[in-house]
Amino acid sequence: MGRNLLLTRAVDEAAGRGFAVTGGSASGLRRLAPLGSLFSVFQGLGMSEGSAFETGASENLFPAIDELRGLVQSRSADRPVLVWLDDVQEADLATLLTLKILPAQLASAPVAWMFTRQVTAARTTEADLLFDRLRHEGARYIELGPLGNEAIAEITADVLKAKPERELLALAAQTAGNPMLLVELLKGLLEEGAVRVSRGEASLISNVVPQRVRTIVQRRMDDLKPDTRRLLEVAAILGRCFSAEDLAELLDRAPVELLPAIREAMAEGVLIEMAQAASFRHELVWRTIVEMIPMTVRQAVHRQIGEFLLDRGELSETAAEHLILGTPPGDARALARLDRAAAQALPTSPSTALHLTERALQLTDQRDSDWLARTATAVETLTLTGDLGKAETLARAALAEPTPMPTAARLRIATSAILHLRGRPAEARAEAVDTLALPRLPVNLRDKAEVALLHAMAADPGERAGEERAAAVLDKPDRHGDAALITARILLATSAWARGELQEGLRLAREAVGHALLGSIPARRTHPRLTLASMLGDVRRLDEAQGLLRTAERERSSLDHHAWAAGTSALQARIHLAAGRPDDAVAEAAAALRLATETGADLFAPTAISVLATAALRGGDMTLAARHLERFEDLLLERQAVPDTLRCTAVLAQVNEARFGSEAATALLSRLRDADGRYRRLLVTAPDSGAWLVRLALAGGDRAQAEGVVAVAAELAEGNPCFAFLTCAAAHARGLLRRDASLLDEAAQSPDPWCRASALEDCGVVLAAASARQDAVGRLDQALDLYQRHGAARDAARVRSRLREIGVRRRHWSRRARPKTGWASLTDTEQKITGLAAQGLTNRQIAEQMFLSVHTIAFHLRHVFRKLEVGSRVELTRLSLEHDRKR
Known part of the structure; x- marks a missing residue:
């Protein structure tokens, strides 16, 4: 850790000041004899071979110490003396005893002592006791800890004679701040041509561990006992961090039998103890040990690890990675193992299943009979994890080939689900209908196709065919799985809601939520809470809606169902806007729109757009409102029909009215009229639009249209007397008319x-x-x-x-006018989030405290980082503490 450099500088400084300098190392062969290390040290002060000190040390220690004291006193009479000893942890007991006695006896003489040792974390040694005593007696103690990131960057630039790029610094950081390991790594990279220097910048060409580092690690491993070496090699394949239980299972030994080897590895600084696990101290050392193990052995051990994790039901990313690393190309049995693991992971951890399936596909020849089945699994996992564009492309490519049953059905069902989430219900419906028409369709796939069809039909609530189909499913519950029964209830709930039968809609939606609560994973992935929360938001029962959304988001996250992430955020934005929190609404809607873009889930985009445009309209920024609505108009051109098309079209009409007058709005509203021309469905999903519709009709001289709107609003309020929002909305519309x-x-x-x-x-x-x-x-x-x-x-x-x-x-x-940067530029919400972040809370913990979503917190923190001109939470915490001290 830089001891040699420190000693060298100290010796040079002392010599320059006129000291008599003598010293040496306690390691080596001389340490095998009592006081052998000290004899070599004090030869520099004139002690010769054959002295009483050398010959009498083994028989009588104290005469030897007296002779040594006399020698030092004699030399220090002429000029000051510096005595230094390196690697004191290697010294014999007689040397350690002498070092305890002499400094105190020579305290009045002009003698300086400098001792260094390597700290052993796993046990207390006699050298540790010596250092503790010297510190107690007033010695200055310097601990050479790991280098910080800045020092690592400086040394890297110094050795390479160029500014290192990020990837190179990341590799340098794997030395954990050990100077010797860092310098050897950099020299090795230079020697092996793994670094390119151009225009004063150094970039990494190869990430392979250089031979210099391998040699250092090999020497360190050779110094260990055979059992310890074997343990470290197997542990390294397990991972940088590992549990003793996993290691014992892999080695087929009891955990207690591993203690001696683990203790030795910790004593030598190779391993460190962590909470409920052990870890390699240096990432670079860990990588080097792994790379030194032959590839065939590594693959076999990875396969063994993956299998025992799989057998005990652990389907984490770690287990998946071991299975993948243990699967060579063309190994049919190993590929079948990946298939089994992916199928096992798919219900609870689609991202793990995707990781496994994508690797299996990479190792499968497209002519192989298993290629299409693996492709179907990949499409299903991509759909769940929210890469809808890639999923659709892969599905259509596979369906273009002659595809046998049941793989063809799986691909078509997945395609229908993809199209539904992408806001293309007509195509989703056609795909599901075609699937149900396939001959010899297995029962389980028929039920999945039914779910896909009901989801697609729910995009047009009130359609008679959809209601009849949902009712038929509920009439024969024994023929369908719980996912189909829940989706049927959701469709009937939305249809009842569209007709204005709000109590019935809520009853069916609550039934769906209740059935999903204890249902299967596919049933929970229908997300009926979002439907119920949307309805409660329409009638401004906001507290219940917000509670449902928080629960829905936790469940969505636990199910790894990223494709629906934009849905919870978009609805949360609507709740914030209705509650009069426009800043939070904008933050949440922006997060929802970003998620919809990332995943391709345009189903949820109009909800987010309607919030953003409404907030901009109310804030007076017509240009921004129009820009938000451009994306919605693009969706309309693609003939997409999604739940908030009505709401978003109404907002578009309001923006057009503000920009171009009432005639522009009236032209747009023709899209929203029902068969009777009275906007019933709009007044159900957005009761607050009634007053605006009346105002617009009266401004255009169309009193009959205004009366029609008032009649529908009154009918909705009378039919649903327990909803105060509807009653107030109806009174507003009637009050304007009269x-x-x-x-x-x-x-x-x-x-x-x-x-x-x-x-x-x-x-x-x-x-x-x-x-x-x-x-x-x-x-x-x-x-x-x-x-x-x-x-x-x-x-x-x-x-x-x-x-x-x-x-x-x-x-x-x-x-209050705010500056663009600095603490004063932060809003109250941003200041509160900053304070919680400075306390060490994660985004999720902050979200729970502030009743916001994780996406909203991330949105606000991005603004905080920009305004405060910081790049990390560490800097943010420092600024927050400084601000608190000044107040």
Whole structure:
């Protein structure tokens, strides 16, 4: 760890100051004789061979110590003396006893002592006791710990005479800050041409461990007992970190039998102890040990490890990696083992199954009869893990080949699921129908195809064929699995909801959630909680909806179902917006849109887009709102129909009205009319749009259309009296039509803060027209306050204008001006997240404390890092602590 360099510099410094310097190492053959190490040390002060010190040490130690003390005193009379001894941990007991006595006896003489030793972590030695005593007596103690990242980078640049690139620094970091190992690694890379230096920058060409490092590690291994060497080799194949139980099972020995070898490896600094495991101290040493084991042996041991992990039911990424590393190309038995492991992992850990399947495909010839079956498994895992584009491409390529049953059915079912998630229900439906028409379709695959078909039909709630199919499934529950029964309930729930039968919709959705709670994994992957949470969000039962979403996200994560990640985030964004938290809504919606883009799950994109566009519209940024809606218009051009098409189209119409006038909005609304032209389905999924539809119709002189909207809103409220939001929405629409202030006051009791403000604004307008100026000002002031508190700058500006029209001026309210960078630039939410992050909480822990999603926390932290100009949590913590100290 740099002891030699430290000693060399110290000796040079002492010699330059006129010291008489003498020293040596306690290692070597001389240490085998009592005081043998010290004799070589004090030869530098004039002690000659044959002295009483040399010949009498083995018989009587104390006369030898007296002679040594006299020699040092004599030499120090002329000038100061420095005595140094390296590798004290190797010294004999007589030498250690002498070193305990002499410094104290010569304390008044001008003599400096410098001792070094290598610390052994696993046991206390006599050298450790000596150092403890000397420290107690006032000696200065310097511990040479591992180099930090900056020092590693500096040494790397110094040795290579160039600035190292990131990959090279990552390799250098594997030395764990050991200077000798680092320098030998770098010299070895240079000698073997594994580094390229160009224009002052050094880049890594080969990541193979250089021979210099191999030689060092080999010497270290040769110094160990045979049992310890064997243990380390097997442990290295297990991984850098390993448990004693796994190692014992692999070696077919009891854990207690491994203790001596593990203790020796720890005493020599090769292994270190960690919580419930052991680990190789240096990643580079671990890699080197692995690479020194012949490939055929490594593969056999990896295969053995993978098999015993698989046999005991462990299907982690670690188990998968061992199976993969133990499978050579063309080994049919080994490939069959990968297939078995992938099938076992698929229900609970699709990412592990994907890892296994992709490797099996790489090792399978496309002409092999197993290639199509492995491709089907890969498509299924890619669909679950959220790589829908790749999954669709792979499925279509496989289906283009002559594909036997049941592989063809598996591929078609997966394709239907992919198309559903990509927001293409008509294609998903056709694929599922074609699958169900296949002859000799196995029962289990028929049920999966039924689930795919019901999912596709649910995209058009209220369609008679879909309801009949779902009812037929529920009529014969013994013929279907729980996933099909749950999906049928979801379809019927959404259909009832679209008709305005909200209680029935909620009942069916709650039934679906209850059945999924204790159901199979495929049943839980239907995610009925999202359907129920969406319905509760529509009627502003936000607390229950938020609780469902938190549970749904935990379950989705535990099921490794990444394809649906955008769904929970998008719905969470809707909840935040409805609760009057636009900043959190935007953060969550942006995360949802990013996830939808990453996975290809366009099914959830319109929900996120509608939130982003609504927030931008309320904030007065028409350009941003229009830019968000461009992606939605692209989806419409592709003829995609997804759950929030209605809501998103309504927002698009509102933005067009704000930008181009009411005629532009009216043209768009023709897409939303039902058979009776009264927007029933829109008023069910977005009751708050009723007032806007009435206002728009009246502005266009179409009173009949306005009356139709009011009639539907009233019908929904009367048919569902337990939902206050519907009652308030109906009162708002009727109050606008009749210009009735009492109805608008009733609407102002809405659980949605933005809807409350809107009703108060309309009430103020009606009162002002009736010359009730004081009451009008009161309502408009309340509306202004609500709009401002919930980030609706555009609406607030309109209310201020209305107040000016009746002779009242209100100062423009705006958020506190913030700088672009620095602590003062952080919002309250960002400051709270920063404080929790500085306490060491993970994103998930912060999310649980703040009742936000992990994606929202990550979104806010990215902004924090940018504003504070930091690149890591360590820097963030430092800034947070400094800020707290200044307050």
